[in-house]
Every structure is written in C-alpha cells, then in structure tokens.
Amino acid sequence: MAEPTELLALARTFGDTVLERWERLVSLETPSADAGRAAVFGKELAAGLAATADRIEHPTGPGGDHLVAYWNGRGTPSPSADDGPRTGHTLLVAHSDTVFEAGTIARRPFTLAEDGDTVTGPGVFDMKGSLVAVELAMDLLSRTGAAPRRPVRLVVVNDEEIGSPDGARLVARHAEGAHAVLGLEPPLPGGALKIGRRGVARVRLSVRGVSAHAGLDAALGVSAIDELVDQLASLRATAASLPDAALNVGTITGGTRANVVADHAEAEIGLRYATPETEQALLKAVLEPTPVRERAALSTRTLSHRPAWAMDPANPLAAELVALADTLGLELPLGSSGGAGDTNLTGALGIPTVDGLGPAGAGAHGEDEHASLSSLLERAALLAAFLESH
Ligand SMILES: [Zn+2]
Structure with a gap:
C-alpha cells in the first residue's frame, strides 16, 4: 500500500528526470501516418515502460506501430455486489502522434521557461x-x-x-471488459477533466447533374451546383433545428465554366453533435438526402465518424477521481469537450470513462502549445493513487 500523499511527495522529487524524459519524447517527432517515425518512437516509449510493465506489444497499423502495455493487478478483487460488472482491467487510452510536421522541433525546440514550470515544444x-x-x-x-x-x-x-482510422479498432478491442477507461488527452482549461465529448463525423456529399449549354439548352441540363446549394441550405436548417448540433461545410467543388450547366459538384461536410439523439437525426439527414431536382443523383460517403459521448454530471468514475484529488489537496474541475477523441467510443459504449487526465496546459495544435511540469507530477501521483486503490 502507498498513501496518496506519499506518492505525491515522491512524484515532486522527480522534476529533473521528468524534464529529461519529456524532452526526449518531444524530440522524437511523430507526425500522424509516418510509419518510420512511429516505429522509432514506439521503441523509445517501450524502453521506458519496460521498467515496470509486464508485457508490451507493438500491433501494427497503416501508420506504423501502435503500442499496448500490460501491468498485472494485485489479484482478482473479491467479487462483491458493489463491483457489479466492473471487474475487469483499467484501460488507459493515449496517442503518440502529433499534428506537427517533421522538422518543427528544429524551429521550436523543447524549452523550459524561466518560471521553472512551463514547458513548450511540439506535442508537449x-x-x-x-x-x-x-x-x-x-x-x-x-x-x-x-x-x-x-x-x-x-x-x-x-x-x-x-x-484514428486504424487505432479505433485497437481501442475498441481493449475496451472490452474494462472496468474503467481513463483518457490521457490534455485537460480542459484550468486542468478540468472531460466527462463528455461531442461526436464528430465527416461526410462527402456528391451530386451528379446533366451538363448543357447555359444559354441555348439550359432547360435540358440539371445543375449539380444548384442542387448542392439547395441540399446544403436544407442541411443547415436541419442542423440549426437540432439541439447541440453543428454543421460546417468545409470544402465545395464542382462545375467547369460559367456557360456550362454543371454536371458535378461535391462538398465535404463536418458534423458535431453532443448527444446520441442529435447524432442520429443529423446523420440521417446528411446520409439520406432527397433530391430537389428529379434528375439529380445524390450520393454520400462517410469519411470518418466518432460517436457522441453524452456528458453525465454524475459520472461516478469522475467523482472517485475528484475525491482522490481532494485527499492530495488538488482541485479537479469537470467539464465537457467540444472536440472528439478515442474515448468517445468507450463513453458511447457506456463504459465508465473520464478523459483529460494529462497535465494542465494550453494551446494544443498551435504555436504556443505549453504544459506545466508541476501539473505533470501531480497527475502522475493522482494516476498512481487511483490505480493502486481502484
Ligand atoms: Zn490528443
């Protein structure tokens, strides 16, 4: 047994070791879908985890190595009614890739600010x-x-x-039978945990029309662009009528020239939704459109999809973490996230899930991305105390 406060005091002695390790992992750049760099990073990460893990696997995906590490528990907890179906493993969900292109590190190296706490660099x-x-x-x-x-x-x-075109299947497989899922994504501003995340989908809507001379034979043609515009206006109205729905037309293309009735047009549409009900209604509207023009042909393709993880203010897993943080003298606010991630899947499946357990900071995906060293030490202690006691 280790007292949570003992774990926190110990964690706070590891500042220098952590900085060194943090710099090492940031220096090994990992743009998504770069198989070579993912493999190098996976090897380095495995070398660090091997000090404590009982087993490490490198399942391969199209973008290179993913990584799964296993630690044994102290033993099967004695079955009790309180445990209910929550008798399995604790799943930690993380990712190794960043949004930054290789070479960013040369321009923006890992740096510890003068306050001795704020760390900057791509992916910190x-x-x-x-x-x-x-x-x-x-x-x-x-x-x-x-x-x-x-x-x-x-x-x-x-x-x-x-x-996560490939990683989602790995998360789903390892979520099976999990007692709880802890997402290690960055927290919300102020270090708040995420207990709900909007779902996200990307859909391509394509229209086939009939081309014709825009002056002489306009009536013979069917404008794919006019049809697309009408479809998008209708979808925008549908999204506006649904609670917690957002629709963004990200790209639009089509046609050839001003004196030709366009025979093709397409748009890529981004959708966001906070609840399963809105998700269902919005996706139905986008994926099953009815043509306004009889001779226009519509087709849709789902490019990516993450389900809504509806926020439950009474999330019992979050309550346990908040109580534990309290014994460490740490404040742990809760909130829901506008962006989606791999925990959308486990949250939507009804597995007790909390995300945002990474160290506090801000500026994800941007030039001023930064994170807090002291917060990292606290989060490590919190995580250790949780795994030890739950
Ligand atoms: Zn992330």
Missing part, C-alpha cells in the same frame, strides 16, 4: 507529457512497493490526430 501538451506521466505513475507504484489493484492496459495509438 498533446500528448507527450501524458505519456511521461504514465511512465512516472507506474514507477511511483513500483518504488513504493505498491501495485495496481486491477490489471492495467495502456493503449497508445499513432493515428489519433487524423481520426
């Missing part, structure tokens, strides 16, 4: 710092002679920033 916040926090959490347990109460699995996918 989203989410290399979170990976360092997991390594430290497991190290804290091992150094205090403690172990996780339940088996722990860490899934690190390499394609989260492009919608």
